[in-house]
């Protein structure tokens with residue numbers, strides 16, 4: 001079974017990017033993937049510190065959360081990353097979470113090599129979410145992952161959701177396309193690695 005990790009979402013109650021992430025993960029599960037969710041709302045992480053060599057350096061409480069994140073990153077064949085747009089860019093919380101991939105620097109293969117990443121952004125305006133997906137794709141490339149070509153920026157986000165529900169059919173179709181492609185690509189990469 002292909003393993004897909006959902007990572008991100010906003011810290012806001014009712015975060016649209018988190019709703020979109022859950023929707024896409026459900027599609028991945030329906031396509032036959034085993035899924036896990038690391039919602040940053042429920043995973044408060046300290047700021048990444050390059051001079052700390054081990055999760056334990058962050059203290060006992062944070063160490064467990066960091067270890068769970070690192071284990072989930074290693075576990076995944078593919079990931080869905082979702083972030084709100086803050087000031088035209090990926091949220092600080094999301095970038096900080098991704099900085100912990102540094103703990104995979106000495107893995108073989110290193111970082112996110114061999115893994116596939118699909119990206120989602122949400123913003124209230126017309127540009128922020130587009131920037132977010134482009135930035136998440138750049139980060140994924142820097143971490144040596146393959147990026148699903150179909151990216152899902154959710155602009156004018158409030159119009160696409162009704163409370164905690166995604167109501168925009170076009171966004172839903174794009175999320176379905178993203179998750180379906182992600183599962184297929186992750187399965188293909190895993191088959192060549194086995």
Ligand SMILES: Cc1cc2nc3c(=O)[nH]c(=O)nc-3n(C[C@H](O)[C@H](O)[C@H](O)COP(=O)(O)O)c2cc1C
Nearest residue numbers: 010012015016017084085086087088123124125128
């Ligand atoms: C501090 C802050 C900065 C924001 N900056 C932008 C922005 O530059 N562009 C944009 O489209 N939306 C911006 N927004 C709106 C959020 O992207 C929007 O509320 C989105 O739904 C947040 O994602 P979430 O629902 O997952 O929390 C900003 C919101 C906050 C709180």
